Amino acid sequence: MSGANGGSDADSPPVVVKIGGAKAVDPAGAIGDVADLVADGRHVVVVHGGSTVVDETITRLGMEPEYVESASGVTGRFTDAETMEAFTMAMAGKLNTELTALFRSAGVDAVGLSGVDGGLLSGPRKSAVRVVENGKKKIRRGEHSGRIESVNADLLDGLLADGYTPVCSPPMAGEESDDTITPVNTDADRAAAAVAGALDAELVLLTDVAGVYADPDDPETVIDSAATPAGFESVKSAAEGFMGKKVMAAREALTEGAPRVIVADANVENPIVSALDGTGTTIERAAVVEDGASGADGENGADENAEAKAEVDG
Template sequence: MIVVKLGGTEGVNFSSICADAVSLQQQGRQLVFVHGGSAEANALGEALGAPPRIITSPSGYTSRYTDRKTLEIFLMAVNGKVNSLLTEQLQGLGLNALGLSGLDGRLLQAERKEAIQSIENGKRKIIHDDYTGKISAVNSALLHLLLGAGYLPVIAPVAVSPRGEALNVDADRAAAMVAGALQAETLVLLTAVPGLMAKFPEESSLITRLSAAQLEGALDAAQGRMKKKVLGAQEALAAGVGQVIIADGRIAAPISSALSGKGTVIA
């Protein structure tokens, strides 16, 4: 079982990833896709007069401020466009992909963050109207049902709260939770860089291997969105995933390349 997270930033080549998935399924590999969609959500927000607002937590993690209007834009862009087009592309290649989000069948269950802290202009601010959450459970029975029926699940990073609210959740950590729930042998996090770099953005400083014990130090050193990927890797390994690979999603056959050891292999 391989769980693949497709980064939502510009540059990640969905066409190459989908073509590679065909090859891997022909080899008998079972796949689950989790995708992002930040670039599409940003573009739609700009077009609708609601540009994205990125907030930074006191510990240095960045996330999208998601009030109700932003949530609806996110749903249109990510659940609507990105998920549908990715599913269409896989279907066009002969893979029986099934697009869904964590809302469907309560696939991804999360607790809404009633108050989050943000650092703005050096000052700590409390935000109360944010529709984001941390995943607390995965409906693995639903995923096993779909996989057993021959589907390739394509999951958008939206969860459901106990009150039935849609919540924006981090796609890297969602993929980690899915991989843990399925006890996947590998979680592949595809992004627009070669992997974790010691001196970002110098690609020559790529870190090729990390042990689980080294992740805490890597978490401190990682910058920007990479911090969430390292955190997701940590959570996946703790949940029983065999290995996590942060790898380049811009190249040909990116999943196969990652499985051959290219990128940052964490085990």
């Protein structure tokens, strides 16, 4: 197989593939594509979510999944201690192991990792969140979540150099005030974005729709690409619900070093290769980072990233 966009895959930047955790996402096509890309010399890191299985595990344990709305209107899971136990069982225990086995069955020398392993994904634990309940702002304590501030890129680079394909998932390593580590929840799209930024990798966000729709109710209105700030604003304005988090993740990846991000359908034939070849919605780095500016220091990149954090952190 020749590399997407010409040349051999060995000469191309790494690819970070985020496989969605919704029940409607079939990973089979992505697994085959990763196997082909790796066989052709491309470095690939897989990051996966698992919201559906987490909810099923929570319910099986006799609890109710709880979602809360932040002060800025973003809906997310409230993860208390019991929920965090179920989350870790489902994500690191069940899903990561099963997905790693599927990759190995396809001939990929996959290594399963949670964000805690080797300090792969780390940042301060958030033990309280500001939420809106019945129109009133409240503080909910006992939360187990965090914002990724550090990626152990050396760990990933070492595995890739040795021929392994990392398969990564939350939880992340939550840093406590006494320097201990607590496994905590973090958004899988943003985890994939952090990894892509740390590796200067292309990011493919696979989901159950064909991309970002200009009209959220019309699949025929896929926005093909955004290569300018105006184009990115159009994408951001069109993104609703879960897609808004993916666009937020795309912005974070691009400002931290990813050359481009593609939001694409996981359920088409050869979903990753097709995305790299132009299907879905492609967001170029120039859409969020001014020419010649670094992601962390560029004025546009810094402002966008700060806004993204505020949207989630409330």
